[in-house]
Amino acid sequence: MQIHLHQTHHDIADFHGIFNTFKFKLNGIAENHGIHLFPELFLTGYPLADLVVQRPFIDSYLKFLKQIDAWSTSLDPNPNINALIGGLDYHFDDQNLPEKVRNVAFHFTPGVPLKVVYTKILLPNYDIFDEEKYFTPGDTPSILELNGLRIGLLICEDMWVSSHHSVDPVQQLQNLIQSTNPVDLVVNLSGSPFHLGKESKRHSRGKEISSLLQAPFFYVNRVGGEDEVLFDGGSFAVNSKDLIYKGNLFHEDSKRLVIPDFLGITENKEIKNQENTWEDLFKANLNRNTTPVTLNTLLDEDMEVLLHGLAFGLQEYARKCGFNKFLVALSGGIDSTLALTIAKLALKPGQEIEAIYMPSIFSASISYELSKALCENLQIPLKSLPIKFFHSSIKHAFSDNIGSDLEGLADENIQSRLRAALLYARSNQSGAMTLNTSNKSEIAVGYSTLYGDSVGAISILGDLYKTEIFELCRFINKKFENIIPEGIITREPSAELRENQTDSQSLPTYERLDAMLEGILSYRLSLKELHELGFTKKEINKVYGLYTKSEYKRRQFCPIIKVRAKSFGFGYRVPICKSKFVNY
Numbered sequence: 001m002q003i004h005l006h007q008t009h010h011d012i013a014d015f016h017g018i019f020n021t022f023k024f025k026l027n028g029i030a031e032n033h034g035i036h037l038f039p040e041l042f043l044t045g046y047p048l049a050d051l052v053v054q055r056p057f058i059d060s061y062l063k064f065l066k067q068i069d070a071w072s073t074s075l076d077p078n079p080n081i082n083a084l085i086g087g088l089d090y091h092f093d094d095q096n097l098p099e100k101v102r103n104v105a106f107h108f109t110p111g112v113p114l115k116v117v118y119t120k121i122l123l124p125n126y127d128i129f130d131e132e133k134y135f136t137p138g139d140t141p142s143i144l145e146l147n148g149l150r151i152g153l154l155i156c157e158d159m160w161v162s163s164h165h166s167v168d169p170v171q172q173l174q175n176l177i178q179s180t181n182p183v184d185l186v187v188n189l190s191g192s193p194f195h196l197g198k199e200s201k202r203h204s205r206g207k208e209i210s211s212l213l214q215a216p217f218f219y220v221n222r223v224g225g226e227d228e229v230l231f232d233g234g235s236f237a238v239n240s241k242d243l244i245y246k247g248n249l250f251h252e253d254s255k256r257l258v259i260p261d262f263l264g265i266t267e268n269k270e271i272k273n274q275e276n277t278w279e280d281l282f283k284a285n286l287n288r289n290t291t292p293v294t295l296n297t298l299l300d301e302d303m304e305v306l307l308h309g310l311a312f313g314l315q316e317y318a319r320k321c322g323f324n325k326f327l328v329a330l331s332g333g334i335d336s337t338l339a340l341t342i343a344k345l346a347l348k349p350g351q352e353i354e355a356i357y358m359p360s361i362f363s364a365s366i367s368y369e370l371s372k373a374l375c376e377n378l379q380i381p382l383k384s385l386p387i388k389f390f391h392s393s394i395k396h397a398f399s400d401n402i403g404s405d406l407e408g409l410a411d412e413n414i415q416s417r418l419r420a421a422l423l424y425a426r427s428n429q430s431g432a433m434t435l436n437t438s439n440k441s442e443i444a445v446g447y448s449t450l451y452g453d454s455v456g457a458i459s460i461l462g463d464l465y466k467t468e469i470f471e472l473c474r475f476i477n478k479k480f481e482n483i484i485p486e487g488i489i490t491r492e493p494s495a496e497l498r499e500n501q502t503d504s505q506s507l508p509t510y511e512r513l514d515a516m517l518e519g520i521l522s523y524r525l526s527l528k529e530l531h532e533l534g535f536t537k538k539e540i541n542k543v544y545g546l547y548t549k550s551e552y553k554r555r556q557f558c559p560i561i562k563v564r565a566k567s568f569g570f571g572y573r574v575p576i577c578k579s580k581f582v583n584y
Helices: 015-025 049-053 055-074 169-179 198-213 300-321 334-346 365-378 388-402 408-430 440-445 466-479 486-490 510-521 527-532 537-549 551-555
Strands: 002-007 034-037 081-092 098-109 112-119 143-146 149-155 185-190 217-221 223-226 229-232 236-238 243-246 253-258 325-329 352-357 382-384 433-436
Touching (some): 015 055, 049 098, 055 081, 055 098, 081 112, 081 185, 098 149, 112 149, 143 169, 149 169, 169 198, 198 217, 223 300, 229 300, 243 253, 300 334, 300 433, 325 334, 325 408, 334 365, 334 433, 334 466, 352 408, 365 486, 440 466, 440 510, 440 537, 466 510, 510 527, 527 537
Parallel strands (some): 002 034, 034 081, 149 185, 185 217, 325 433, 352 382
Antiparallel strands (some): 002 253, 081 098, 098 112, 143 149, 217 236, 223 229
16 A cells, blocks of 8 residues: 655645645546545645634635535545545534634545544644634544555644643554554644754654554655744654654655555553653753753754755745845844855845945944955845944934933944834835844843844844854855855954944853753743752843843844744743842
8 A cells, every 4th residue: 555645835725726736646647546645734724823713714715625525526436545634624603603623634535525534632732832722622533444454543733742731642542443453554644843853853753653553653744934933844654663754854745655665663562752742842952961051062964954944934934925135234243144144045046135234433344344255255245334424413413402412222222223224225125025133142131122133024043042153154164165254253242332342241151141041941940940050140140130121122023933942933922011020
């Protein structure tokens, strides 16, 4: 028997495109005989949020289902072609309002209308997920019999275990198998977002399930960039010991496999699932073997995936928002350098990119020299638009009309906001999408100017800590023959908003800062626990104070391409107005 994994890439609610993809994959030719697996919510796209309950979406979707049924029933029956497809199943009340919405797997075979064969049991309700708000969960495991094969069904979250889940669908399926007959394969239709390190956890959990249920495990996942969330694909097939097949990351892909290739399943019903919970996915980035703790160093393969994912996310966002031009404010610092470099590496035929350098009276000459050298290496046009005259005019206007001099933080911030105004003027003039250049460390402690350097349509680097920015730049130089001038990587970070300013005057070293921030954000460590990991009470109080006071800035920040398990943005929801915390 053949199993076809269809790792698809299409836009949310593009019913015309989805239908064409479906028909193309199932065109009835002989080599398509077998079981075709499509991702979770293939028929709609994911995540849907409030679209689920909006009437225009519902009406279009129900019309689409009728279209599929009409097409199917027009075909000659062919029991040798079967498909399992993710979609929605609506139930309406007497006022025709959606009473229940279920995340389901449909069975398709030519000549027969779609039939619901399984409802997702575990509805994730953490981080970016809020499925309990929209969907009604299933409560029954399912084994589907097709062409003499018994198939165990799971949808995405159903494969994971957690102390937060009241049921374990894998255990339910195992109990059903034990009370009936063995299954020949287990499938998981998934819409699983990407973050670094997740792929290996999927493989490990798949092998566990294969061992527990004594059957090969097939996993099919969608591809796409939905605002800040990336879906990487990475479909795979395993037995209890081996990874038999792995699909491409960030690319549409299809693969035909055959059941006899999946030999070598060994039974281990004593697996405790302690290291493959969804909570474990959030705690993988701190090295506890150092004092104080540090972030784990990124491996070359991690950085390769990061570059691929960030480029993919940028292109998905630009395509769906209708942009073919990009604009970056280049400062001569490492953040804007990396943002510009990634955007250039991601560029497709017909697209354009431009850098604009906006020096102030505090900008060092080396900043322009390094910016110019970078743009020459990348073959990107660089335009210079000094702000010192605008800055001087505003200072005089304040002095003459307000009666007080513009000094200190107010003077620093007006420079950043001047740059933002000029940047968007150029964006409006050229039709280019402005890219934000802030990193995760800055966003965490509010080390950016609201409506200044925090502006942009999308943040490429907002889920990378400052130390990771340096690592990624060094990797790019190793991979692309030193396209980033070394002086950019080795110079001390500075905002250049006052004389002789450096980041270290305001913040702990980035090595210590980033580890503390990761401990707070992903590991949810208390201030006492941070101290036990080697940080001083003084720096903990400073960092935690900056972190808690910066929520109003984060709330107004642009979308951040998510590449880590815990990120700022859609999955991070904290009240802006809250009581002050007592220092440690």
